[in-house]
Amino acid sequence: MKLKKWFEISLQNLVLLGIVVAMDVVLSKISFGPATVQIGLGFIGSVMLGYFFSPVWSAIGGGVADLVTSAIFGQQGGFFIGFTLTAMLGPMIYSFFFYQKPIKIWRIVAAVLLVTVIVNVFLNTLWIHIMYGLDFRAALIQRAPKELIVPWIQMVVIYFVLEALSRVKIKK
Amino acid sequence: MSIKFKNVSYVYSPDSPFEKKGLDNVSFELKENSFITLVGHTGSGKSTLMQHFNALLKPTKGEIEIAGMTITPETSNKNLKELRKHVSLVFQFPEAQLFENTVVDDIAFGPKNFGYSEEEAKDLARKWIKKVGLPENIAERSPFDLSGGQMRRVAIAGVMAYSPDILCLDEPAAGLDPKAKKQMMDLFKEYQEEGHTVILVTHNMDDVAEYADDVLVLEKGKLVKHDNPENTFADSNWDRTHSLDEPTPSIFADKLSGYHFDKNPLTLDDLVAGIKKNLKR
Numbered sequence: 001m002k003l004k005k006w007f008e009i010s011l012q013n014l015v016l017l018g019i020v021v022a023m024d025v026v027l028s029k030i031s032f033g034p035a036t037v038q039i040g041l042g043f044i045g046s047v048m049l050g051y052f053f054s055p056v057w058s059a060i061g062g063g064v065a066d067l068v069t070s071a072i073f074g075q076q077g078g079f080f081i082g083f084t085l086t087a088m089l090g091p092m093i094y095s096f097f098f099y100q101k102p103i104k105i106w107r108i109v110a111a112v113l114l115v116t117v118i119v120n121v122f123l124n125t126l127w128i129h130i131m132y133g134l135d136f137r138a139a140l141i142q143r144a145p146k147e148l149i150v151p152w153i154q155m156v157v158i159y160f161v162l163e164a165l166s167r168v169k170i171k172k
Numbered sequence: 173m174s175i176k177f178k179n180v181s182y183v184y185s186p187d188s189p190f191e192k193k194g195l196d197n198v199s200f201e202l203k204e205n206s207f208i209t210l211v212g213h214t215g216s217g218k219s220t221l222m223q224h225f226n227a228l229l230k231p232t233k234g235e236i237e238i239a240g241m242t243i244t245p246e247t248s249n250k251n252l253k254e255l256r257k258h259v260s261l262v263f264q265f266p267e268a269q270l271f272e273n274t275v276v277d278d279i280a281f282g283p284k285n286f287g288y289s290e291e292e293a294k295d296l297a298r299k300w301i302k303k304v305g306l307p308e309n310i311a312e313r314s315p316f317d318l319s320g321g322q323m324r325r326v327a328i329a330g331v332m333a334y335s336p337d338i339l340c341l342d343e344p345a346a347g348l349d350p351k352a353k354k355q356m357m358d359l360f361k362e363y364q365e366e367g368h369t370v371i372l373v374t375h376n377m378d379d380v381a382e383y384a385d386d387v388l389v390l391e392k393g394k395l396v397k398h399d400n401p402e403n404t405f406a407d408s409n410w411d412r413t414h415s416l417d418e419p420t421p422s423i424f425a426d427k428l429s430g431y432h433f434d435k436n437p438l439t440l441d442d443l444v445a446g447i448k449k450n451l452k453r
Contacts, residue, residue: 164271
């Protein structure tokens with residue numbers, strides 16, 4: 001019963017999905033911080049998808065956002081379907097934790113850690129390994145420092161983003 | 173002190189295929205504590221000019237003196253906070269920038285950003301809720317629960333709360349009902365009379381006639397006239413060739429045949445007085 005509900009979407013929400021996908025595309029182009037640890041804002045788009053939409057539609061939104069980004073801006077190192085998959089998986093995981101659920105610290109921590117480990121550390125490293133034949137362990141070690149620092153910053157940001165989103169959602 | 177623009181030019185995306193001239197060698201001097209209006213056709217560079225007042229855009233060429241600071245093409249983004257405390261912009265449809273939980277928090281955001289304490293900022297916010305003509309009990313409500321006109325007032329209160337010396341408004345009354353519009357315009361006039369500078373971007377020539385001391389007319393990025401309202405609207409031929417409308421009373425006066433006006437009536441009061449004089453003759 002719940003699964004069926006995940007597939008339903010009203011026209012109004014479909015339009016909202018389009019807007020959030022567009023925001024995701026724009027946010028993913030922005031990054032800030034000192035040159036050593038640049039933090040991209042794409043994760044905010046993923047969180048918004050996950051917060052507003054069911055896991056199914058979050059994943060679709062994430063996939064479309066990745067395709068649109070590739071189409072408009074091109075992808076560094078060429079297009080690879082694996083990254084579209086990971087772009088779908090991130091919002092989906094966030095959706096499992098945030099969609100129609102109260103905002104709790106543990107949810108944020110768990111969601112970010114899961115996304116970091118599965119998406120950023122494991123899968124994205126795997127794609128690089130497949131694309132360039134780079135040794136998996138070497139690629140992993142190269143990415144490790146960033147993935148140790150960034151999630152904690154993301155958690156804080158996500159907390160404030162969710163607080164703000166919940167305010168907007170209450171009003172009609 | 174005055175606001176001085178010296179040969180200011182601005183080019184969007186220079187050295188690219190999208191290069192476009194926004195401002196072209198603009199020079200003028202504005203007296204502080206006056207009510208200035210900025211008029212011109214859509215795309216004439218009004219908004220570009222307005223964004224120069226607090227250095228959201230920096231001139232590609234030339235120099236700006238404003239609020240005791242000098243802005244040149246080399247001015248860095250640091251130290252601009254002080255400038256923005258003195259020179260504020262109210263963008264078109266400013267209600268889009270509301271975001272806080274409550275109305276009072278939203279208005280207090282600006283003052284807090286410019287160094288007021290939490291307490292002071294909230295007191296100011298409450299004061300300004302009244303000043304812009306909102307009921308006091310609105311303070312603790314969410315800004316998103318309000319009507320469009322009320323949201324507009326909250327946003328404008330947020331920009332005026334820290335009393336900037338120079339207030340730039342981009343069509344602040346667009347889409348308001350006539351009474352609310354009059355109220356807002358009177359608020360700005362009153363603010364100017366308290367000793368601040370108000371710069372108003374508008375398409376409404378009746379407002380120019382009613383409130384302005386000084387008019388800047390832009391056309392295709394160039395400043396084509398800088399004068400008081402009487403002189404600006406003195407020559408209707410010139411106005412027409414520069415796609416500038418005249419205030420309604422002066423259009424009406426033109427259509428009256430056999431009437432003679434000592435001066436071109438710009439406001440309704442002038443027009444009525446002028447017609448009375450004619451009838452007595």
